[in-house]
Every structure is written in C-alpha cells, then in structure tokens.
Amino acid sequence: MLRKSVERNVLAQFLVNELQVARFRDYCPNGLQVEGRREIKRIISGVTACQALLDEAVRLQADAILVHHGYFWRGEDMRVVGQKFQRLKTLITNDISLFAYHLPLDSHPIMGNNAQLAKLFGFEVTGRFGEDDLGWLGTWTAMATASAADVAAHISNRLGREAILIGDIDQAVTTIAWCSGAAQNMLNAAIEAGASIFVSGEISEPTVHLARESKVAYLACGHHASERYGVQALGQFIAEQFGIEHQFVDIANPV
Ligand SMILES: [Zn+2]
CATH class of the missing domain: 3.40.1390.30 (NIF3 (NGG1p interacting factor 3)-like)
Structure with a gap:
C-alpha cells in the first residue's frame, strides 16, 4: 500500500x-x-x-x-x-x-491541553478566564457534592500521578478552574473568577500561602502530566487529516 x-x-x-x-x-x-x-x-x-x-x-x-x-x-x-x-x-x-x-x-477548544483535561476528568466546561482566556472553568457533575480531597483523588487517579493539594481538604467544591503546565501564577485570576479550587501542573512556594489565605484550594497535578494530551490529540488529528502515521512517545518526567 x-x-x-x-x-x-x-x-x-x-x-x-x-x-x-x-x-x-x-x-x-x-x-x-x-x-x-x-x-x-x-x-x-x-x-x-x-x-x-x-x-x-x-x-x-x-x-x-x-x-x-x-x-x-x-x-x-x-x-x-x-x-x-x-x-x-x-x-x-x-x-x-x-x-x-x-x-x-493550551488554548485550542477541542485539541488543546485544557480541553483534553476536561475530557479526561469528565468536567463540564462553563467558561474561560485570565489572559488570552487560557484558564478554564467547569463543574464535575458526576459528583453531586465533591470536596477538594475528592477532586484531588479523582485527578490523581486519571493522571496516574499523586497530585499535591493545598488548602482545606474538606472544602466543598462547586466551580473548578484549571490551566495546564506552570500556571500557578493564575491562582489570583482563578480566585477572581469565582473558583473553589484551581488545578495546574506546577507549584511555587508563594502559591501555598495564597491558597491557604484565600481559602481557594490549589492542586498541583504535574506539568508534564497535565500536558500529555493536547499534543496527542493534535497528532491524531493531523494523521486523520492527511492519512499519515502518528505515534505519541511519552518521555516520563516527574515534574
Ligand atoms: Zn508547559
């Protein structure tokens, strides 16, 4: 052939x-x-x-x-x-x-990292926030009453990696905000957007204090882990568009 x-x-x-x-x-x-x-x-x-x-x-x-x-x-x-x-x-x-x-x-509405995370986590997307609309907002309709600890356990499970949760673990979660990679500096924007928890890949020392003092939980689920899906979706899309071969290669990274 x-x-x-x-x-x-x-x-x-x-x-x-x-x-x-x-x-x-x-x-x-x-x-x-x-x-x-x-x-x-x-x-x-x-x-x-x-x-x-x-x-x-x-x-x-x-x-x-x-x-x-x-x-x-x-x-x-x-x-x-x-x-x-x-x-x-x-x-x-x-x-x-x-x-x-x-x-x-990160941003593409279907193949982007954040769209793909919504799909992977089963989140219903309700909006976007922050510069260039890079932050995403949604709800987890599978759980009627979810705590920050429930969201952390679910995401850790889907990504196959233990996430770091900062804040009150029993805190009720209504609106979830997320942005893949190293978006810890968007925590303030997520708070302003009305999130009850913000999920990103990396974490910095000041992030801990902002999460504790704002009472908006922060979940660091891994930079690499949160950005494995967009490029795979795009590669698959290209393969289908042009009939060429595509293979995703995961070079493991603990951060
Ligand atoms: Zn990145």
Whole structure:
C-alpha cells in the first residue's frame, strides 16, 4: 500500500490556521521551528523536544516531531552550544522537522491541553478566564457534592500521578478552574473568577500561602502530566487529516 504524505510547509500553514497561532503573544515561536525533509509520512509527538524524544524519533525513522515545548524561548541564551547544539544537530543530521505549539495548544477548544483535561476528568466546561482566556472553568457533575480531597483523588487517579493539594481538604467544591503546565501564577485570576479550587501542573512556594489565605484550594497535578494530551490529540488529528502515521512517545518526567 502506498503511504500517504504531506508536504512540510503545507502542514505548517494548515496548523497556523487550525491553531489560530496569530492570536497569541507567546514566549516562543509557534510553528515550524527546525526545517527537515520536505515530505512527511511519519510524525512523532511528545510533550518536550528533549534529547530522549529526538533519539526515539530517529530510531522510529520519523520525518517530523510535534511538541508542546519546543526551542528558542524568550530570554534564553541564543548561542548554539551545549544542550541546544546537540539537539539541533540531531534534528539537522537526521533531516527531521520540529513543529512546536505552546499557548495555541493550551488554548485550542477541542485539541488543546485544557480541553483534553476536561475530557479526561469528565468536567463540564462553563467558561474561560485570565489572559488570552487560557484558564478554564467547569463543574464535575458526576459528583453531586465533591470536596477538594475528592477532586484531588479523582485527578490523581486519571493522571496516574499523586497530585499535591493545598488548602482545606474538606472544602466543598462547586466551580473548578484549571490551566495546564506552570500556571500557578493564575491562582489570583482563578480566585477572581469565582473558583473553589484551581488545578495546574506546577507549584511555587508563594502559591501555598495564597491558597491557604484565600481559602481557594490549589492542586498541583504535574506539568508534564497535565500536558500529555493536547499534543496527542493534535497528532491524531493531523494523521486523520492527511492519512499519515502518528505515534505519541511519552518521555516520563516527574515534574
Ligand atoms: Zn508547559
């Protein structure tokens, strides 16, 4: 059977539109970050374009890699040395393209990380909040009366990772707010939006005090764990659109 393929720049343009890339003021370029071979038949997706993911993509003979965390972050050392050199060398030597989508992939209403978390957790989405509407609001209708501890146990179970809950564990939860990744700084915005608990990936020392003093619980469920789903959904969507192969590779990360 003849395998189908998509031309690299056709895929890049398709994703600019699909993910509404121009809408976001981001900390990195979104789209094709490193140019590889023209014809793409096999795409590997992963959370972060770390060396282990690149090595696996080489082993699997991928034509392109699709990630949430790519390269060239604002403020980083611009020199091509050390870790960055090794990663770029691997991509260029093997003629593999790197496509990266950060905020557009958090935000997308169907394939985004937060939409996918709602699906995974069984939450009913009721609204959005915060800058660029990156925060999501919803309810957990499966539980008539849920406590913060119930929500924490449910999310830990779905993600296969123990989440850190800060605040009163018996506190009744009505509105749940969430934002994948390192969105702990959105706790204030979640409080203003009327959330009873805010769920994100990471946690910082000041987050603990704000959660305790505001009486809005905070749940840190893992940066990596909360961002595994958007890129998988996007990879699957691309595979279906163009009839190409897609495989998600999970490089485990405890944070
Ligand atoms: Zn992230």
